[in-house]
Amino acid sequence: MTVPYHMPGVCAVSRVMLLLTVFCICDYTFAQVHISVENTWEHSGKLQNQMDGKRSTFVSHADGTLEVRPAETIIVSCAMKYGVLPSRVTDDIIYNPNKFPAATELHVPVENVFMGLLEGEDQILICAWPGASSNVKLLLSENVGKGRLIRAVEIDPGTSIVYLDILAAPGIWHDQPLTDDYLETATEIDWKRPHPAVWKTQLLENGRVEISYPFKEQKGRSYHPTLGSFPWPAWFEGDRAFLHLSKKVLPVGIALIYALEGHTETPIEFAKRHVGTIASLQKPIDLVWPHRPTGVFSCNGRDFVERVFRANLQVRENQLLQEIFDDFEAESTVCGGRLLEYQVFIERIKRNIISWQQSENNNSAIESYLSELAEDARHLESEYRRIMGKRMAPQMIKYEAEGFQQLRSLSKEHGLEVYAEVKHLLLETNSTTDQIEKISAVIGGQAMKRWIRRLTYRCVFQPAVLKYAQEMRKEITEFLSHEETWEAIY
């Protein structure tokens, strides 16, 4: 039985016309607050519904946010083409109902924020709540075929407050099909950003993992340990948006474009306003490395050093070179030390899974999920060992340190005859640094991201395992939120 709960009135000075209908649904087993969003809503005072002694409170804020203090499960109904579980560290999980033809509902291990991309590409539903993670269920429309939609988001009442809002602007999100036409050519897409923000899109990197690439403000190249130098695949030229895909970033599927931050009308900004800091949405890197004061580091630094030696200026600029070598060593220590953390992390995850398995040994559905997690952990460990090869992190750091020591010594010798050795040492130390960086980029930036996708998607039909998925997501997110290695840097 559905009982409509009618709002007492609609504010005349609304920024966007809204229609809000709150339904109170009761049956014998559960109670729900049903919010149907037909357009968007605005503040209109405090509403309450009460049935069978359960009371939900609705507060409509001046900025258009609807604050719900639910007594029951909340169902937000609107026609969504995609659901998005955002994460700045591990990259967003996209829920496309067309990929689940047999399902009527999908379970999502949301931490604190969930987004729905509404049909029409001009509205985004945001749901955010503070505190512990909540289980979210996506209710799918009954029709089959390509036009299948998410008809509602059902939020578990485990949380005390839920904030809802609709961000609206023409082209606030965009669904760009990718074809081979985008391969190795800069192609303008038929979409214009509605306002400045950090617009991003997910693309298939190396044919293996979906990575979020922010649109840059100009065309250019970039470097990543797993890709080497590559043309940055997404950028703006004024209002025009371009994609340039390559064999390294393939034109497969769709490019789903939206913004998480960089403007008040973005999910992260919304969440910041109402919920505060959310770990998974924190910026994973701070590019200012305070312990490396000379600033001439990494590839550029090595170029700089090489040119100083090539010009036979090493004695004159010896002091600067020593400072640069200090930086190189610091980088090596940080990145090399990070490799050891992987070992510790994998061991901890394995222990956790074993402990979960022991506590769930009577639940075959959960046991199966946990077995898969255990298998994934073993696979990750073997991948880590494979890519580390025979040299372990301490050996790599030691090898690099010896190289830097030789460079320091050569920088005190005058003459071009030291150049070949310097060049070799720069290449060698750079190669070791590359290898160290690549390990974190491959294991953390690819394998673990694939893993988190797998374990998240695996629970769409298994609500019982959501808590483990959430726990895993939290662990992995915390681990990958590293400031100076390449797991989450783009």
Add this chain to the structure above:
Amino acid sequence: MRNSRSYPAAMIVAVGLSATVWSDALPVEDEQTLVFSKPLQGTFVLRDGQRKRISFRHGAHVAPRLSPDGKTILLHLRKGGAMGLWLTDIDGTKPIRVCDGDRAEWSVDSQRIIFSRQGRTIERELASGIEFQADPGSTRTPVIPANHPRNQIKDHARLSPDGAMLAYQDGTHIYLMNIQPQTVIQLTTAAGIQSSPLWSADGKSITYCQSNDPAGPWDIYNVEIANPSQVRRLERNVHRAIDWNGVLADGGKVNSVKGTSLLAEGRIGLNRRPPVTEPGPVIVLENDWFRATVSQGDNSLRLHPKSANGQFEASISIGRAPSILKSDSQEVVFEVHLTNEQGSPAKATCKMFRAKPYLEITPLNIGDDIFINWETDFVLLPDRFANDIRVSASNCATPEAPLPASPFLLAFPSARDHLLMVVTPTPHQRSRLVVQGKSIVGIKTAAQGESIFLAVLTHETLWQPFGPKTDSQDQGIRARLTFPFSAKWRLSVFGEKNHSVMVDAQSVQLSAIDGFALSDIGRTYPYGRNRNTPLDVITPEDVLRDTVGLEQAARVLDLEGLGNYRTAEPPVPLHQLQSPGAYSSYPNRYSNPQSPQRLSWRKFAHPRGRPFALLLELLGGGQYGGINMAELPGVNAAVDHLCEDIVSVLQGLDHRIREYQLFLADFKANCEPEHNLDGQTGDFLAATLHRVDCLQIKIEQMLPTLKIAAVKEHSQKVKALVGTGGWLGQTTEFERFAETCLTALSQRQNILDEYREFVKAARDQAAAAIPLMPSAQDKAEQIRALTQKVLRNRHYLEGDWRGESIGAEVIQ
């Protein structure tokens, strides 16, 4: 006490050559090891086709030496400033330091080494480390191993394993001398410089170094003595001091070379003239480049190029059939009677060689001229300090018009597959162009009793015409030229003014040489060789080096003046990053001079400003990174140094401007008409003086408004940022500093452009005046000498390099 008798007697031999020489170490039949040092790469061993680095140190001084048993390599390495002797095994295990020393050689038993230390010759037992002073009583200078690098190429003499032959270098080639009986043959015939011969273990082949430049870098070749027409390249880009203990080398790239045969036919006999009554050619001499004939009743020695389109091109009038003085497989020497105007008897000796593309002609008397009949549209005198000089009959005021002084001149026949070249290597050998009506009929050279050389250069395509495009509105030259082979090509276009550039490549894009009419003509011809020029192609520079020797050729061409920049101010160190060859494209491909105003420190659009921009780049970021202005002593010092470098660059340009100002004063004084000058000369000098006045007025208006002090002031602001943190390149202080520097640079470059253009034009005009106004010849040559003096100095940021490289010193 041991002395040099411990070494095989063959190690020190006297064979009449200037240097004391060492033999090769005794060969080991089953070893095939080549050791060499590569510039900026290290020292390597090549065995079984595999190259392995045995040391990162490189340089000519490394001079790796294989032990006679083939198991150990001796290296000269300078580490920590001190030169020491190092040993490594043949697999390149990490070298071990033996002792201080230099110029080391092995003993035959591989147990000892002899070397130089602090002027003394020391012998050392490797096992015990015991040292002895060798030859304590000897007053002769310490022996120098034959492969030790020296500044000049000398006789790198090496005895064959059986002691029967000596291989040595003379000039640009390697020769083999049979010890008993003493005969000599030229082994190498490829163009370029061949040096440092090393015998194979079986004495059947020789490995040697080859280069287009005496300063290197060198390539390693092997030649089989029985088949010198093919040489095999084993390695590229090495220092000349190499060692080898193999037999005939395998692998590598095989190249064919010319100069394998000298045919002498006809009625030839030593010390007699052939009878002229019988029909048929009296003499036919033929090598791989040309044929020289004298026929019955023909009072001339005719030269026929050996090329597809080669026809009779040049001849020398002779009174009667020549006498053969010497004839063997290497050369034919004959005497001719020259016909001169005075009717007095005049003789000359002519030499034709198996391995050289020229005829050497030496008049017996100082006063005898040599007249070469040579019908051509024009002759071209290369002038790399300004523009090439083209002289045609219409440029000549008299039937025998003097030509500007030049070590050689070229004539372009109708076919493009050969070139004719006359070499007059000494400055007092002057040539005159003989003109009849509107045609050139020949060249008359006052050889002053010294040799001149008439060379015939051949190749499938050796020169090409080019000119303005017919569809070009402004009639400027825009062309993409592709040459038949890679070389140092010279491009010259002639009209109301001349314009010449060097192109060290196989193709070039000429984007804008303005001011030429459609009727103007251009020529491209190979001037010299680069590292990729085929070995069978001989260029004019090769001929000059071969005829007069490397040192003399460098002098007469003033290669130092062409190839380097010098001012009184030292260049900033970082200019070396813009070195030639493989390391940089600066001064780039010379074909596209642009205005200095277009210089941009971030875009690097302008090759002229690139070294300067590099300093700004190192400071402020960009391609090579930049400096974060942390409070660190090294950062502080580097910012200080780089700012000072920039200031010193600008000061160098100011100094160069002063050089030009002094030149102009000198030039003006030289051009003041003297009372006894004839009208033509007076007019010429007056016109020149007028141009000087115009230039001075122009320069007055251009003098730099941005003083060095202003640049220093901005640099102080930049230096004050040290300690503030953050990227220097992102500060407004740096942006202003960069803009100020670049403006100051442009202002100075503009002035230098004007000066240089004027001086080159003055040099061109003086050269053009010589055949037109013979009476002004001396004055014009004075002007040319003066201009050369100022043009041979050049700041490295001074414009208009036109393809002249800044020298190979950086590679060493």
